[in-house]
Amino acid sequence: MSSGITFSHWLRPIICLFLALSLAACSGSASRNNTPISGSTYTVQRGDTLYRIALRSGSSVGTLARLNGISPPYTIQVGQRLRLNGSSTSKTVTPKASTSATTTARNSSMSQPEKLAPASWPAPGSKCWRWPTQGKVIDGWSSKDGGNKGIDIAGTRGQPVYAAAAGRVVYAGDQLRGYGNLILIKHDENYITAYGHNQSMLVTNGQQVKAGQKIATMGSTGTNTVKLHFQIRYKATALDPLRYLPAQGKSPSC
Template sequence: MRKESTVRKWSLNAIVLLLGLFLVACSSNKANTSKASRGNYSGPVYTVKRGDTLYRISRMTGSSVSELARLNGISAPYTLEVGQKLRVKGSSGSSAKKTAVAKTSKPRASTTSSVAKVAAPPVGAKCWRWPTMGKVIVPFSSSDGGNKGIDIAGKRGQPIYASAAGTVVYVGNQLRGYGNLVMIKHNEDYITAYAHNEKTLVNTSQKISAGQKIATMGSSGSDSVNLHFQIRYRANAIDPQRYLPPMGSKPSC
């Protein structure tokens, strides 16, 4: 019972910790998003629509995530509301500012305002395998608001595998913009995340072996069929391609 309680507690902590990190991490919502799915962007003001994230808005408006956050008084985890008016790059005018402040001045819970940076682990410190096969269409980026994982293109229904053995700590679609998401804890240092799945085939607290099928590829929370995959080391995102073996080969460890 105690062990089960610990897993549940870690699962909740993982969701709270990664919420803010994920909302600015995934770049699967590409710049070619149709106008029908975008917010209303007129001059210096952007109106938030369902599914928007601060990173997505930054790409559409040409403003950086940090600039949008500063202009609108938004702090991590950068929670947005449908209909919210945001000032964008180069905007001015008291009415836009007042509207934005009115929408964003409410106190928000923020447990992820900062994550201490740690040195990346050496290559080979842990054995990883590719979660699926396909072309990496968006690589990892360590820049502000960049893609904190990799996006792998594929076919709908294509198998998604666990990159290493561990315990499932989250299965759900509560993180807006990431669709059906699975997170696996591998030990006290590592966690992996698999987003935009069509179907999830595992449950929270389930023990998973390396290479076990955990989901099928889809486009939930995305504009295209792909897998958004992250490896986090002590809560910090690291470049998966630096640690994965060559595409198509098995890990040598």
Template sequence: MSTGSKLACWHRAVMCLALCLLLTGCSGKSRFSRDYDKLPKGSYSGKSYTVKRGDTLYYIAWITDNEVSDLARINKIPAPYNLDVGQKLRLSGGVTSKTATNRRKNSTSGTLLAKSPPGASRCWRWPTNGKVVQNYSSADGGNKGIDIAGVRGQPIYTAAKGKVVYVGNQLCGYGNLIMIKHGEDFITAYAHNDTTVVRNGQDVKAGQKIGTMGSSGTHSVFLHFQIRYRATALDPQSYLPARGSPPSC
């Protein structure tokens, strides 16, 4: 066999091996599956966080697994929680804190609290139409929300009235992300948007369009939706109305 023929055979063998490895790596896992809690959550270390441009206290609380009220109290930041670029914040310990540890010890399937928070009494509504292709999981590293399939450009609506506290793409793995606070205890998150049509600090009504569905930060078109009570992720389907039904409020 000539040298050229040997090289051609070797090239085909390498390509076949690479394809087999790719298929093996993709098998057994939904194309919508995302291990959100295993993704990097920003650059911070120890018990402090340095404020970057675009940060809000709600965003910092989210990525460090702290409660907004705790960060505000520890750092003596009054409402509406204005921050300065370069400001160094002390953290309450995040997932290693006593509060977070107790929350996880008291966790139950579907809701991460021994006693359900008053979320069921709120006027929640579905943020978009589509099939739920990835359910909520309370397991470590599980999906802390639901993934709803759709088509690019499909409208996304706020699940309840509130105030926008973050619009950006700083959080790795979430793509274009919108976070909305509802009162002082609840936050909803809408990830992988193609476009966003709201801004930080904007008041929004229940059912108001806030963006369109896309695939930013992922490889498929879907909406990743979360409901959080303080720093605890809840199962959205335990609080959303039955499909096709209006909110019970």
């Protein structure tokens, strides 16, 4: 991701959330140990992710990454020794303090951006959206924890993928495991869209794109089915795209 891109206060948490979700989703044999971590250092165990370590230590992904000089996609290795705070002295954390710290980490803007209830979502038609591609929706949006935060659209390999609205590309890469070749487009100070599992990406970081511009081709990177994973996010909250997209084959009416 280009270091020259300036992020808004909510855009960085969104990308960190993508990182956290992709790391957690791809740890098939990951450890389920949620025991709080105390002390100033920690040795990475099999199945650990930086996100899980942050929750268990009462820290945030951003803090751990900064202390240990780790860059996105925040890859860590078994046996790697991580600094958990700025001090070199170990300290004992009581169970009560650990619980409080873990709660703070869960609410941290770097690990879990605030979510808006559906009643607070923007009204349909408040922004014009185009379908990013044509095809059958094979997996819809879900409000459940760990559920699909967008829609999956089936199609054929190489099928065009279009920008759902005009904006600027803030991420185009394959470092977020679970999404394959992923493109994130920032549309204004409130909206960002995501396009995952592309076969090829036709845009680069920082590039301005027009509504309906071809930005990628459909593929199966990061998954075993040819499809497009599409998300609309409003102030870090994943909205149900079907609530805002026009009927397939029709232009936006707004």
